[in-house]
Each structure stands twice: as C-alpha cells, then as structure tokens.
Amino acid sequence: MKTQHLLIHGRVQGVWFRESMRREAERLGVTGWVRNTPEGSVEAVVQGPDGAVDALVAWAHSGPPQAWVDRIDIERCETHGPFSGFEKRID
Numbered sequence: 001m002k003t004q005h006l007l008i009h010g011r012v013q014g015v016w017f018r019e020s021m022r023r024e025a026e027r028l029g030v031t032g033w034v035r036n037t038p039e040g041s042v043e044a045v046v047q048g049p050d051g052a053v054d055a056l057v058a059w060a061h062s063g064p065p066q067a068w069v070d071r072i073d074i075e076r077c078e079t080h081g082p083f084s085g086f087e088k089r090i091d
Contacts, residue, residue: 017064028048028055033045033083033086
C-alpha cells in the first residue's frame with residue numbers, strides 16, 4: 001500500500017481536473033481525496049497498491065484534455081488514511 005501527497009501546478013483549475021481525477025482514481029481502485037488550493041494548484045492524497053497509485057500519478061502529469069500541468073510535487077506520506085473511497089473536496 002502506497003500513500004502519496006501531490007501538489008499539481010499549472011492550468012489545473014476550471015478544467016474539470018478534480019472530477020476527472022476522481023473518476024480515474026475510482027477506475028484504478030485508488031482511494032483518497034482531491035481539492036483546489038487558494039494558490040491555483042490542485043492538491044491530492046492518493047492511496048492504494050503501488051501500481052495503481054503510480055498509474056494515477058502518471059495520469060495526473062497530463063490530466064484532462066484542457067489542463068496544462070507544469071509540474072507535480074510528490075511526497076510519500078504515511079499519516080493519511082485509510083480512506084474508504086476517493087472524494088472531491090471543496091474546502
């Protein structure tokens with residue numbers, strides 16, 4: 001089981017990034033959450049089998065069609081979870 005904290009920078013708000021990520025996470029069987037930050041980035045904590053988390057992170061490097069991802073800051077974290085699903089947060 002792998003848990004990673006992602007901070008996704010670029011044109012990632014207002015392009016359906018969070019909902020697309022939620023759908024991709026559910027497809028891959030990854031749990032956690034995703035939300036917009038006040039600074040204009042998207043933040044997520046993703047948890048699941050190594051391969052599934054790696055696949056979601058790979059997807060996040062491009063995101064949905066209208067997104068433009070400049071970079072992703074990734075940190076391994078052990079303090080979050082366990083999660084029962086993947087939620088799109090508004091906070």
